[in-house]
Amino acid sequence: MNTGLAGLGAWARSTGLVTTEAGEAHLEAIGLCRWASYVLPGCGAREQALMAQWAAFVCLVDDAFDAHPSAQRHDAAGTLMPTLLGVLETARPPTAHASPAVKALADLWRRTGQAASGAWRERFIARYTEFAEASVEEAQVRESGTLLDLPAYLGIRHRSITMLPLVEVSEQLCGSTLTDFWRGHEGVHRLRQAAVAAVACGNDIASAEAEHALGQQNIISVIARIERCDRATAYDKAVAHLREQLRACRVAKAELDTQPGAASYATLLGNWVYGSLRWQCETRRFGPTPNKAHLIRRLLKESETTWLEAPA
Template identity: 30%
Template sequence: MEQAGKAAWQWADRMGLQLSPAGERRMVRTRPELWISLIFPAAEQEQLDRMCQWLFWAFLVDDEFDDGPGGRDPYRCRRAIGQLIDVHDGAVPRSPVERALTDLLVRTCVGRDMGWNRQFRADNAAWLWTYVAETAQRAADQLPDLMTYAGHRRDSVAMQPFLNLHETVAGIRLTEAERCLPGYGKMRQAVTDHSGLLNDICSLEKEMALGYSHNAVLLIQQERGCGLQEAMDETGTLLEGVAQRLRHGERELAEQMNAAHMAGPARTALDTCIRDYRSMVRGDFDYHLAAERYTRPDLADSGGQQTMSALFTGTVP
């Protein structure tokens, strides 16, 4: 874990990701190396380093468009996110964040099959577009209803790209035939929904201070007309239900594999997902109870910028 953290900061320096003092404090308190180590405890060091760099990059994007100025200007947000997706599709990078993305894509996607690359691109794009959706709603002084938010949060928590990255760490390959199994889909949704609800609970103090309302607790409070504690309790009940959905998905997938007489690499790959997805949920839970980003949020370091970070603008030689 310590080596992965050092490697992430060295990589950021090579990519020109020069953070402001406040940005450095946020990243230190975020501890991306802790989350990666908890959800990928069996990863080789090179894999752990690369996954930590992915998370470092993702947190830079999240801090810019959730807490920072990028999420307050719909035009700039749409343009910046569109450029990141263009880079995902092979466009020449023009900013440090785009350059870092290109580096990660080359080191991650080369050698993966077309189906995996298609899924990874779709999940990354779905995550990135959620920033545009939220920025537009904030500008219009709107909030989603709870049902709409549940689907939005499944993308915005950014767990689905890391479920794809899990395949590279675990050394497995899922075909479209495996991905279409209902039990696998239920497991995947449960993992992402659990992470989104847990993050909403643990981010509540910071997000309330910033006036950021895309949070399940706050939406429940508004929709139900109840107190904050009651909304927190209801969110906790929802979280427990999602954990049960994961267990149901595990059982259903095992039954579906048995019914289909599935064996060989396909069976091994799905059995690995059953084992590791539960471990990833547990690691995500432990991380949120340990990282200072959530246990002791430093509100003075958030939301004070007025213009988009230089990491998202400019030209990279």
């Protein structure tokens, strides 16, 4: 086991997120140290390790919901999410009887937020609030059996993948901070939205078969139902959607690359998109169910994605 993975495992055990050998094996299979090296290729080992721990918190809490049907009830999500938001808003140390999720988030928030500006903490809490609200909506949809159309599904999905809160963490760790002017700039907004759409679509393609086995909605099942097509055709349509989002990322990034106040942020998001898609081709997070991640790998090899900065 490499040093980074050993450190990640030790942290997960210390918070209670991992308590068994099977849990340790699952954490290793996810490959989050590799993911962190992909999305933050220019940062040091300490920053990448902390980024991997944030991702482990997100993935392991999410996977626990998927593994236990009762946890997918909207009242369960409605209880957990306000509790996690309370950790961020109060910054108080967790009690001895706090849940592993609370202990993990409190530790991450202390180590990341204590050196951050008040403005950054407010932004992160706002992003995490959006994620929490989307998670409750997602649980309500699952519990009720509501069949969403594609815009409604994507509207929730783009907020529930936790990308935007973790991008805020990346900004803090890398020191890639936008001024107020650039943070509100339409070009930055376009790049951010296209990046989220691309990562969300790639995640859905990689996890579609595992989620199909659980009876959960996914971009593939939504397209197949709305378009009345088979799953193979739905995959083709999802890949076309991903290709379009990558094109939008490329155009938006090119506009910002020449702007001194926004170029580093554009590079950060470019690495996030490329790194996350590359990781989605490699992760074993979704178990032994065969997946279609090779479709993402093929797309990454196309010439139109060469604007993304590949990790060294």
